[in-house]
Amino acid sequence: MRSYSPDLTPPWKKSTPAPEVPAEPDLVVEEVTTGFCGAVIRCEKTAEGPTVTLEDRFGKHRVFPMVARGFLLEGRPVTLVRPRPGGPGGGAARPAAPARTASGSVAVPGARARVARAGRIYVEGRHDAELVEKVWGDDLRIEGVVVEYLGGIDDLPAVVAEFGPAPDARLGVLVDHLVPGSKESRIAAAAGGADVADVLVLGHPYIDVWEAVKPSSVGIRAWPKVPRGEDWKTGVCEALGWPANTGAAWQAILSRVHSYRDLEPALLGRVEELIDFVTVGGSA
Secondary structure, three states: OOOOOOOOHHHHOOOOOOOOOEEOOOOOOOOOOOOOOEEEEEEEEOOOOEEEEEEEEOOOOEEEEOOOOOEEEEEEEEEEOOOOOOOOOHHOOOOOOEEEEOOOEEEOOOOOOOOOOOEEEEEEOOHHHHHHHHHHHHHHHHHOOEEEEEEOOOOOHHHHHOOOOEEEEEEEEEOOOOOOOOOHHHHHHHHHOOOOOOEEEEEEOOOOOHHHHHHHHOOOOOOOOOOOOOOHHHHHHHHHHHOOHHHHHHHHHOOOHHHHHHHHHHHHHHHHHHHHHHHHOOOO
């Protein structure tokens, strides 16, 4: 009887031809040697040959040579080529790019929402909750994670104690302006975020979640500096010449957020960590 050995050669190292795929903007691929996954930003000619620039979900850019079988599209090796002028791929058929959620995850068409987990993610305010829902809502429903807002974190230690975190009911908390020496950092420490296994308190450095939206997405050069002691949101509206209606201002800002690309990496990473934390080892 003939014996057969399994073929352990990675698919991108096989010698069989791979389909050529035009590197259209927003096509999401994975570079085979590094595992870097991102959307195509641009293609360029260089002395060493054509290159493609990819942007991952955290806004990081990497440049790669467009070599044969150099990328994976939906797990299959492909050879990226420069798009032809006048149309996507010059009319050539190509594998469809996987649909993506606003957070950059692969979309799961027809997926039903999972029964809510016992674990939760708490955020400071309504604006934080609305932003998380807009970008990560699809992911949260598939994972069965509920996000609730607290209306401030002054009573966070008592809130954590009342929740009663456990291995099957983990609690993640997202805090604004969590920087060394701040009031927020002292409250987070008192809540036991660093010491309790089933609680994770993380934060971003921005005074308010508004500031975690990239200025370019909002259509401004930068977020204004507001003097200490002055209400930050009111000061922002005044400095930018917006009407003194912070609720309307937030809705205008939120309308400019379409995906993770509109948010600063310092917020993206923290939310992803919290989702991972409350879903690992938990049950629905």
